[in-house]
Amino acid sequence: MTALAIAVGLVLADSSIVVLALPQIYRELDASVAGVTWVLISFNLVMALAAVPAAHLARRVGPGRAAAVGLAVFAGAGLACAASATLSTLIAARCVQALGGAAAVTAVLELLPATVGSERRATAIWATAGATGAALGPAVGGILTQLVSWQSIFLIQVPVALAAAVPILAVAKHEAATGVLPAELRRTGRPHLLANLALAMVSAAIAAALFLLVLLLIEGWRLTPIGAAIVVSAMPLAALLGSRLGRLVPSARARAAAGAILVSGGLGGLALLPKAEVALTVPPQVMVGIGLALVLSALTETALAGRAPQALHGGWTISARHAGVVIGLLALTPIFTADIAEQRQDAIDAGTAVILDSRVSPLLKIDLAQRIESRLEEEKGRVPTIGSAFDPLPSDVEERAAVVELRDELQEQLNRGATHAFSPSFALAAFLGLLALIPIGLARRVDL
Amino acid sequence: MSAALRGRLLVGGALVAAVALVGIYLVAGGSSYAPAKTQDPCKHRPWRNPEGLEQIAEQFSFSALDGAACKLGVSRETLAQALVTPEGREHFMQRYGISDAELARAIRAGLLRAVDDAERAGALNPILAAPLRQTLRSIPLDRAIELINDAESLLEQAQSFLGPAQGLLEQFLP
Numbered sequence: 001m002t003a004l005a006i007a008v009g010l011v012l013a014d015s016s017i018v019v020l021a022l023p024q025i026y027r028e029l030d031a032s033v034a035g036v037t038w039v040l041i042s043f044n045l046v047m048a049l050a051a052v053p054a055a056h057l058a059r060r061v062g063p064g065r066a067a068a069v070g071l072a073v074f075a076g077a078g079l080a081c082a083a084s085a086t087l088s089t090l091i092a093a094r095c096v097q098a099l100g101g102a103a104a105v106t107a108v109l110e111l112l113p114a115t116v117g118s119e120r121r122a123t124a125i126w127a128t129a130g131a132t133g134a135a136l137g138p139a140v141g142g143i144l145t146q147l148v149s150w151q152s153i154f155l156i157q158v159p160v161a162l163a164a165a166v167p168i169l170a171v172a173k174h175e176a177a178t179g180v181l182p183a184e185l186r187r188t189g190r191p192h193l194l195a196n197l198a199l200a201m202v203s204a205a206i207a208a209a210l211f212l213l214v215l216l217l218i219e220g221w222r223l224t225p226i227g228a229a230i231v232v233s234a235m236p237l238a239a240l241l242g243s244r245l246g247r248l249v250p251s252a253r254a255r256a257a258a259g260a261i262l263v264s265g266g267l268g269g270l271a272l273l274p275k276a277e278v279a280l281t282v283p284p285q286v287m288v289g290i291g292l293a294l295v296l297s298a299l300t301e302t303a304l305a306g307r308a309p310q311a312l313h314g315g316w317t318i319s320a321r322h323a324g325v326v327i328g329l330l331a332l333t334p335i336f337t338a339d340i341a342e343q344r345q346d347a348i349d350a351g352t353a354v355i356l357d358s359r360v361s362p363l364l365k366i367d368l369a370q371r372i373e374s375r376l377e378e379e380k381g382r383v384p385t386i387g388s389a390f391d392p393l394p395s396d397v398e399e400r401a402a403v404v405e406l407r408d409e410l411q412e413q414l415n416r417g418a419t420h421a422f423s424p425s426f427a428l429a430a431f432l433g434l435l436a437l438i439p440i441g442l443a444r445r446v447d448l
Numbered sequence: 449m450s451a452a453l454r455g456r457l458l459v460g461g462a463l464v465a466a467v468a469l470v471g472i473y474l475v476a477g478g479s480s481y482a483p484a485k486t487q488d489p490c491k492h493r494p495w496r497n498p499e500g501l502e503q504i505a506e507q508f509s510f511s512a513l514d515g516a517a518c519k520l521g522v523s524r525e526t527l528a529q530a531l532v533t534p535e536g537r538e539h540f541m542q543r544y545g546i547s548d549a550e551l552a553r554a555i556r557a558g559l560l561r562a563v564d565d566a567e568r569a570g571a572l573n574p575i576l577a578a579p580l581r582q583t584l585r586s587i588p589l590d591r592a593i594e595l596i597n598d599a600e601s602l603l604e605q606a607q608s609f610l611g612p613a614q615g616l617l618e619q620f621l622p
Contacts, residue, residue, distance in 0.1 A: 245458070248454060249451070249454045249455050249458050250451045250454075250455075251451060251452070251454075251455035253455070254454075254455030254456070254458050254459050255455075255458065257459050257462075258458040258459045258461070258462035259462075261459070261462040261463055261466050262462045262465065262466060264466060265462070265465060265466020265467070265469050265470060266466075266469070268466065268469070268470040268473075269469040269470060269473050271478075272470060272473040272474055272478030272479060272481075273473065273478055273481060274473055274476035274477045274478040274481050275476075275477075275481065276481075280473075283469055284469060287465060287466065287469060291462070294458075343482075343483065346482070346483040347483040348525075348529065349483070349486050349523055349525040349526060349529075350483035350484040350485075350486065350525075351483075352525035352528055352529055353484065353486050353487070353524075353525050354484075356510065356524070356525070356528065361502070369528075369532060370532065413483050413484060416481055416482055416483045416484075417482070417483045419481060420481060420482040420483065
């Protein structure tokens with residue numbers, strides 16, 4: 001059972017694990033912000049497209065074999081990701097990784113009921129493992145990126161995937177000996193349209209929460225990957241709390257509605273940060289974390305309840321979740337890249353006004369303006385830190401105080417610009433989360 | 449507690465928490481946490497008490513930037529960034545579709561506004577202002593930009609323009 005849960009957690013963590021590594025990949029592979037998002041989008045897109053066919057395949061060749069082969073492909077493609085020297089090869093390897101992942105995750109859902117004794121428990125374990133993996137992904141990825149490198153994120157998955165595949169191989173051997181159930185057996189019900197639709201909407205919002213927050217912390221506020229990982233670990237910790245809370249409420253619809261509201265509320269908070277302070281991101285993150293645990297597990301359980309084969313309906317939920325992530329990223333990337341460029345210019349204008357109106361001498365102003373200009377050049381369109389442009393500080397006490405005051409005010413303007421640039425995208429993501437309430441509300445009356 | 453009641457409490461609690469968080473962040477200034485807006489360059493900006501030639505020159509440059517920026521329909525800050533380097537100026541002119549002649553006209557107009565402002569602020573005597581205006585009306589673009597970046601040289605030039613009356617000029621400057 002542990003191996004199966006690890007397999008699901010590992011694959012679904014992969015949809016978000018590279019989020020904190022994106023800035024490093026972006027610099028090392030000399031990519032654009034829009035280009036590097038395809039490291040995320042490609043994986044999620046292939047997962048969305050391949051999940052249902054992979055589930056059919058698992059039914060045909062046997063879930064044990066499908067899961068074992070899927071994990072092996074996932075591990076092999078992980079090695080290729082780590083060895084990638086260009087963005088295009090990395091994206092191609094990510095696509096192959098997603099193919100293996102889709103096979104493994106959907107097949108595991110078919111294997112779990114026999115292992116844990118009940119279909120309901122199997123669904124709950126599968127959904128929780130997936131939600132935990134997705135929430136933990138960015139923090140783990142951030143720590144590995146900072147301590148080792150972005151390549152280590154993929155390398156470390158190889159032994160984990162192979163270790164999870166070993167006990168599954170026994171099932172595969174058993175299948176080879178006894179044969180596979182005919183695919184037409186145990187077919188019950190069409191995919192739960194409303195639950196899957198809500199899953200897609202809420203996944204778009206959650207993906208945005210993770211992706212945008214990480215970019216804000218690293219690119220906007222210039223935190224290190226490990227610093228950002230510590231900050232975003234508030235989300236998975238809160239998700240654990242959300243899982244416990246969810247067990248107290250039997251109604252999946254109530255959990256889904258409460259979860260969607262909390263995700264939207266948290267995103268609304270991130271859209272309205274009143275200052276560029278890490279601590280202020282914690283309450284919204286806690287809200288998103290609790291919300292995602294409630295809503296993802298409730299909607300997945302609803303989509304799978306009473307339906308067979310489980311792998312196929314699980315495939316539909318995986319497809320919906322990853323399609324939501326893709327839609328979220330595709331919709332929000334152009335918005336926030338445009339906003340970052342605009343806010344960067346606004347922040348530079350505001351900073352120029354601060355320099356012009358400051359108390360420092362005119363000659364020093366001109367000197368500082370030139371040094372800041374070269375810092376901006378070095379940063380190539382990113383939100384810069386300008387502290388080093390002020391070094392060395394003047395020896396005269398009065399002038400030193402004026403320069404320090406100017407430096408702090410200038411950095412404040414840049415922080416304001418960086419924070420404000422993300423507000424419209426967070427607000428749009430919050431709206432997507434709220435939209436999920438429509439299918440959740442309708443699901444009571446129309447059970448498709 | 450019934451299962452239905454627990455469900456309602458969960459949804460209600462989520463709603464209260466979400467509204468409270470958004471409300472608190474709004475009240476704390478979340479909707480206005482953005483870079484400060486730059487001032488309209490067409491509005492008059494009062495001169496700070498200038499002390500000495502260096503300070504007068506700085507205020508003069510600011511007025512000239514405001515005047516030129518107003519004429520071009522950009523902010524003072526955008527124009528100041530553009531004039532730091534020749535490449536910056538080229539990029540700025542391309543971005544806003546401004547020709548050399550238009551930029552020259554705008555900067556001359558800015559310098560003339562600076563003379564007016566200096567005169568109004570009592571930092572420049574009308575006797576000196578008149579020949580300065582005359583000189584600035586036909587000044588070439590590169591020289592005009594130099595003057596915005598270094599108005600001190602303009603005021604120093606004005607001193608040499610007066611030649612023997614230099615001592616008299618110093619009396620006009622505070």
